[in-house]
Amino acid sequence: MKHHTHRHTQLMTRRDVLQALGAAGGSSLMMEAMGVWGLMGPSTVRRPELRGRQPGTRVVVLGAGISGLAVGYELGKLDYDYRILEARDWAGGLCWTVRRGDAHTEVGGEHQVCQFDDGQYLNAGAWRIPNADEGILGYCKELRVPLELFVNWSDANYLWEEDPERGPLVGSRVRLREAKADMWGSISELLTKAMDQGQIDVPLTDGDKELLVNFLVRAGYLDSDDRVYVPPTRVRGSGDRYDLSALLRSGFGARVRSVYAGTGGPHPIFQPIGGMQQIPLAFQRAIGDRITFEAEVRSVRQTEGVVRIVYRSTRTGEEREEIADFCVCCLPMSILKQLDINFSSDMAAAVSESNHNTSAKMGLQMRRRFWEEDDGIFGGHLFGRSLQLGEFSYPSNDYFTEKGVLLGFYASGQTAGLADLPIRDRIEHVLTQAGKVHPQMREEYQNAYAVWWDKVPYSLGAYARTPPPERLEQLAQADGRLYIGSAGASRRPAWLEGAVQSAWRTIEALHQRVTQ
Numbered sequence: 001m002k003h004h005t006h007r008h009t010q011l012m013t014r015r016d017v018l019q020a021l022g023a024a025g026g027s028s029l030m031m032e033a034m035g036v037w038g039l040m041g042p043s044t045v046r047r048p049e050l051r052g053r054q055p056g057t058r059v060v061v062l063g064a065g066i067s068g069l070a071v072g073y074e075l076g077k078l079d080y081d082y083r084i085l086e087a088r089d090w091a092g093g094l095c096w097t098v099r100r101g102d103a104h105t106e107v108g109g110e111h112q113v114c115q116f117d118d119g120q121y122l123n124a125g126a127w128r129i130p131n132a133d134e135g136i137l138g139y140c141k142e143l144r145v146p147l148e149l150f151v152n153w154s155d156a157n158y159l160w161e162e163d164p165e166r167g168p169l170v171g172s173r174v175r176l177r178e179a180k181a182d183m184w185g186s187i188s189e190l191l192t193k194a195m196d197q198g199q200i201d202v203p204l205t206d207g208d209k210e211l212l213v214n215f216l217v218r219a220g221y222l223d224s225d226d227r228v229y230v231p232p233t234r235v236r237g238s239g240d241r242y243d244l245s246a247l248l249r250s251g252f253g254a255r256v257r258s259v260y261a262g263t264g265g266p267h268p269i270f271q272p273i274g275g276m277q278q279i280p281l282a283f284q285r286a287i288g289d290r291i292t293f294e295a296e297v298r299s300v301r302q303t304e305g306v307v308r309i310v311y312r313s314t315r316t317g318e319e320r321e322e323i324a325d326f327c328v329c330c331l332p333m334s335i336l337k338q339l340d341i342n343f344s345s346d347m348a349a350a351v352s353e354s355n356h357n358t359s360a361k362m363g364l365q366m367r368r369r370f371w372e373e374d375d376g377i378f379g380g381h382l383f384g385r386s387l388q389l390g391e392f393s394y395p396s397n398d399y400f401t402e403k404g405v406l407l408g409f410y411a412s413g414q415t416a417g418l419a420d421l422p423i424r425d426r427i428e429h430v431l432t433q434a435g436k437v438h439p440q441m442r443e444e445y446q447n448a449y450a451v452w453w454d455k456v457p458y459s460l461g462a463y464a465r466t467p468p469p470e471r472l473e474q475l476a477q478a479d480g481r482l483y484i485g486s487a488g489a490s491r492r493p494a495w496l497e498g499a500v501q502s503a504w505r506t507i508e509a510l511h512q513r514v515t516q
């Protein structure tokens with residue numbers, strides 16, 4: 001708690017300075033300062049403290065992804081008369097956990113129905129929550145979504161390289177723990193030798209130097225007498241040590257970090273037990289019947305006095321209208337771009353300049369958790385740059401059960417030309433490439449589900465790309481009676497936290513306007 005209070009005070013002070021900078025030099029100077037302080041990454045936006053009840057104000061929210069749900073939930077607390085319109089028959093958007101029976105038809109392509117066994121799932125979009133993302137984690141706490149650890153990296157994970165230019169380790173399965181032990185061991189040995197021989201000028205007292213050598217001996221697993229590296233079989237595993245040059249040339253050395261901070265930042269990282277979609281489901285429970293599902297928004301027209309929203313029921317085909325005082329657009333930017341909506345020309349330009357990532361994922365159900373049983377791998381990833389699988393990942397849930405779903409592919413959908421191939425050929429690519437490291441793949445494979453987000457109706461892309469500061473400034477403004485509250489109008493569109501921050505920013509602005 002003490003730690004928290006301290007941090008809070010620090011942020012307040014920075015916030016004051018940032019506000020002053022913003023006033024003096026506009027948002028780019030402010031963003032620059034934020035970058036210098038390292039505040040651009042983790043959550044810096046605090047949940048607004050809003051008061052007053054607004055039962056007479058009608059708001060329509062477009063889209064029931066995390067941002068739309070957060071906007072609705074907060075509007076509900078303030079007693080607004082609100083409704084969320086969602087095109088699909090479920091909430092969550094990019095926060096989609098694919099389970100047995102889930103289905104979608106790719107735009108211009110194939111229909112898939114998920115064949116996973118009951119209880120098996122793939123987080124097709126969002127899958128991990130950094131510990132610094134206090135906004136979304138705060139909602140998990142408030143809405144009672146149980147979390148578990150997401151193992152973003154494990155010493156048992158394999159490193160793999162095929163490029164013939166990359167030295168003698170090409171084609172060998174090297175464990176991360178082997179690379180770590182051998183890199184540290186070799187470097188510690190070199191450094192100790194150089195210090196012993198007085199070849200290196202260390203800015204330390206003799207006593208400190210002795211302590212440093214002791215540290216290197218322990219950290220690098222050096223023999224304490226002759227100070228040479230002795231591979232520690234107990235923790236590294238058996239087998240000959242890899243030499244420093246081979247590790248450097250293979251690129252494996254680059255995976256060795258003093259403190260691990262891959263995508264998602266430092267450990268721990270979290271995930272909801274039972275899949276990411278537990279978060280939208282919890283919002284949905286709290287919101288109740290304020291969401292109209294199967295409501296595909298077709299047009300939005302604002303006048304001086306009201307906003308008219310026309311939507312089509314995807315079940316009956318019938319067109320209906322909602323009238324509101326304000327409309328908050330929490331649609332993907334890719335959809336908003338195409339929507340018939342009368343934004344001002346500045347806002348229309350900012351929206352049309354937005355673009356998005358083309359990420360895709362594939363989950364493969366395996367008959368047997370061979371990575372646990374045969375390889376002792378419990379979570380983390382396969383680091384195989386040349387395999388063209390992007391992030392191949394082992395589940396951090398339901399350890400020691402029978403079956404499991406591997407994330408066999410998480411990369412740009414364009415990788416290896418896969419986007420243009422039939423789904424069975426994309427599966428074939430994953431089985432062949434991953435099979436080089438895990439020969440059990442093909443034998444244990446049961447079925448797969450592929451989500452190429454560019455081809456998913458009502459998404460038409462993965463997360464938006466981060467808007468440059470000027471565009472973000474425009475997207476974050478009210479445009480008459482319209483607001484944009486989705487992750488695409490935040491500094492962190494690739495994260496749920498971006499969706500939350502955008503929702504908070506929107507609701508704060510809207511509420512201030514209504515109450516003043």
Ligand SMILES: Cc1cc2nc3c(=O)[nH]c(=O)nc-3n(C[C@H](O)[C@H](O)[C@H](O)COP(=O)(O)OP(=O)(O)OC[C@H]3O[C@@H](n4cnc5c(N)ncnc54)[C@H](O)[C@@H]3O)c2cc1C
Nearest residue numbers: 063065066067087093094125126127128297487494495496
């Ligand atoms: C592959 C991938 C991996 C990711 N990994 C992570 C991660 O590990 N951690 C993390 O924090 N974040 C991650 N993210 C990002 C995160 O999922 C998004 O930032 C967040 O979910 C965006 O929420 P949103 O509400 O802004 O938009 P969306 O989730 O896109 O919601 C928009 C909603 O609008 C609806 N809609 C669309 N068209 C219409 C229409 N015409 N009428 C009515 N409704 C409509 C959609 O159905 C959808 O429900 C990942 C995303 C992807 C794609």
